[in-house]
Each structure stands twice: as C-alpha cells, then as structure tokens.
Amino acid sequence: MNGQMHQHHAARVEAAIASGQAARSALVASWCRSSRLHHLDPSGHRPSTRLTDAELFYARERIAPLLAAAQGAMDRLYQAVGAAGCCVLLADGEGIPVDRRGTPADDATFQSWGLWTGALWSEEHEGTNGIGTCLVEQRPLTIDRDQHFFTRNTLLSCTAVPIYDHEAALAGVLDVSSCRADRTDAFSNLIALAAGEAARRIEADLFRRAFANARIVLAPSAEGQGGLVAVDADDLVIGATRSARVGLGIAPGRPWQPVPAADLFGADTACDHLAGGQRAVVQRALLRAGGNVSAAAKALGVSRATLHRKLKRFELRAH
Structure with missing residues (x-):
C-alpha cells in the first residue's frame, strides 16, 4: 500500500471520528475507542505485538477446556473455507489467537500479517479488527478491509463470532480471516453463517463436557x-x-x-x-x-x- 493510500485511510478515519458519527455507527464508535481510549494512530507503522513461546503456552493452558472442545469444529470450518484462501483462528478472551488452521502454502503470508497464534488482536493493540472488536461488542461481525483502524490492516477481511462457556460467560472468539482482494459480500455472508454454526457447536461441546454427569x-x-x-x-x-x-x-x-x-x-x-x-x-x-x-x-x-x-x-x- 503506497503512502498516498496510507494518508487517505488515516484521514478518513480521523474525519469520521471528528464528525460525531460514533453515536450512529458501531464502526466509528470502535474507531473512536481505538483513537481516544487506546491512543492509537491509524497510520501507525509499528509491527503487531506477539507473545513469547512461553507466554503462548500459558495462554493455551488457561483455556484448555475451550481448546479441547474447539478441535472438531475448527477442522470442519477450515475444510469449508480453507480452499478459498482463508485461515481459521481461535482467540481467547484477551484477543490472543491460541490455535489456527491454514493452508501451509499461505502460512508465510498470514504470519506476516499477524494472523498467527500468539499475536495480540485486542482493540487496545490493533484498533478496530474482527477479533478485538467482537470481544468488545460481544456480537458476530465482519471487519472488512478499510473498516480496520490501522492502515496496515486494510487488506484483511475478518469475520468473528463470540464463544460463550458453560456459565454463559464470554470465553473467546472464532475468526475466519482472508487477505484476498476478491472476497465478495455473498462469500462473506456464507463465511459468517459457517463461523456462527461452528461457534455454536463449540459451545455445545464445551457445555456437555462441563456437565458430563448430567x-x-x-x-x-x-x-x-x-x-x-x-x-x-x-x-x-x-x-x-x-x-x-x-x-x-x-x-x-x-x-x-x-x-x-x-x-x-x-x-x-x-x-x-x-x-x-x-x-x-x-x-x-x-x-x-x-x-x-x-x-x-x-x-x-x-x-x-x-x-x-x-x-x-x-x-x-x-x-
């Protein structure tokens, strides 16, 4: 993405924030949080923050029941969307992907974009994005390309669905992300349906495991x-x-x-x-x-x- 496009996106985000549209637009409200609450700059160039291997290990241990319950649903979801150039991520309640599915040929691309285990995708670190904004708003959503806060993330399309545990508490997020420029609205809708069904399967499995004797x-x-x-x-x-x-x-x-x-x-x-x-x-x-x-x-x-x-x-x- 060239410098002119960087400047255009940053100016668009800042103009929307200044316009007072946050009360009418959930997207602009998220941009406001990114800018005013977390003090992020949409044109910022710093790379994404990532955990160490040890930190990722402990993050995975903290949500071991969710990880175990999610394996089958993640496999099936990836079988449905992987051939279309998408990866599947399971993130914890802090916005940290702790498990993923992806085509090996695309691994280098996704890793360079931070769509990898151990990256920090909370709004606090990455501004408006699928995983982080889903955690804040606790609803299924898609953050498509230039809806992202950071200019460096505007080639991504991310569909995220919240996952609730057996006590009805927010446990994490299931995310399907793509870097393809030809992702259509119709395909995005299909991804949203598939991700939603996979999240419900994970919740059901998590619930059955928690109440195994009932x-x-x-x-x-x-x-x-x-x-x-x-x-x-x-x-x-x-x-x-x-x-x-x-x-x-x-x-x-x-x-x-x-x-x-x-x-x-x-x-x-x-x-x-x-x-x-x-x-x-x-x-x-x-x-x-x-x-x-x-x-x-x-x-x-x-x-x-x-x-x-x-x-x-x-x-x-x-x-």
Whole structure:
C-alpha cells in the first residue's frame, strides 16, 4: 500500500471520528475507542505485538477446556473455507489467537500479517479488527478491509463470532480471516453463517463436557440457536447455555442457581420431553438392577427416597 493510500485511510478515519458519527455507527464508535481510549494512530507503522513461546503456552493452558472442545469444529470450518484462501483462528478472551488452521502454502503470508497464534488482536493493540472488536461488542461481525483502524490492516477481511462457556460467560472468539482482494459480500455472508454454526457447536461441546454427569436437554433458545440445559438426577436444572438463558428470559450475566425443571419449563413440550427422558432413565436403571430399588438408586446417584418419588411420579413399579 503506497503512502498516498496510507494518508487517505488515516484521514478518513480521523474525519469520521471528528464528525460525531460514533453515536450512529458501531464502526466509528470502535474507531473512536481505538483513537481516544487506546491512543492509537491509524497510520501507525509499528509491527503487531506477539507473545513469547512461553507466554503462548500459558495462554493455551488457561483455556484448555475451550481448546479441547474447539478441535472438531475448527477442522470442519477450515475444510469449508480453507480452499478459498482463508485461515481459521481461535482467540481467547484477551484477543490472543491460541490455535489456527491454514493452508501451509499461505502460512508465510498470514504470519506476516499477524494472523498467527500468539499475536495480540485486542482493540487496545490493533484498533478496530474482527477479533478485538467482537470481544468488545460481544456480537458476530465482519471487519472488512478499510473498516480496520490501522492502515496496515486494510487488506484483511475478518469475520468473528463470540464463544460463550458453560456459565454463559464470554470465553473467546472464532475468526475466519482472508487477505484476498476478491472476497465478495455473498462469500462473506456464507463465511459468517459457517463461523456462527461452528461457534455454536463449540459451545455445545464445551457445555456437555462441563456437565458430563448430567442429562443435556434442548430448551427454548434465542434466534433459533440450539439452547441446552443440564439436569441432574434430582430433576434440578443445574446449568444452561447463553442462548437457552436468553430464550427462557433469564439474564445471561447472572450466576446460575439450580431450579426445578418443572418450575423452569412449566407444562410446555420441553417439560414433556424432559419427563419422558427421565422415565426412560429410571426404567433402564430398574431393569439393570433387576428391580432392586436400592441398587437402581445407587446406580443413578440418588437416594432411595428420591427414586421412590420418581417411581410414583412416573407410575412405575419395582419388580
């Protein structure tokens, strides 16, 4: 990019900030944060900041459950977009990519652009960009070419989706980035859909791992996304994904308090599905125990009294 283009982009960013458009434009609001909060210069030439190998190792260790849950979804997403010249990045809550997928032939290009593990992509370090701005705004977004704050990043197109953990807290970002000049709006929309679906798969896997000993049940969810809740052996809902919380009208940011499944779902179809699932679980436990209530209760991890209540509720008999 030549000096004249550098100056044009920097002047455009500074003019937008000065115009007071931040109240009407999320992009300009991000440019304002980059300039006024983080004191960055859009024409700055300093290279991207990167962690040492030791620092990256500890960053990966801090989010080991997320890393483990993301492997399959990242592989599938890369299979869908890699041939089109894109790389896939998983970043932590600090904006640090801790894992990636990319074509080896493109590695040198992506590494030179900082689209690599250990780079710092928070707004504080890189201004407006896919990963950093997604973390701040906590919503799926695309920062395309000259929407980036730094002039040196204006050849990049980055689509980022937030990932929430089993407690509905922001855990990281899934990002698909490209340096191709021929990336079209239609292709960007397809990438956004694929990245969104991959992020939801990661969240579901993370949730199932966190509640490995509970029953996982589909629940009403926000915007058609699959919400999940975890139900223990005493019929208490002990966890819910962020989309399930939003769908159930529960503030995502509040600590989860166990609640009886019947109280949470009422008499809707989700409750019917839940009850049916429980009845089947109790029946299987009784059959395996040869009708011995004490043995079945032990296998289910509940008290004998609790199991007797469930037998009465589901109209089952011990043989």
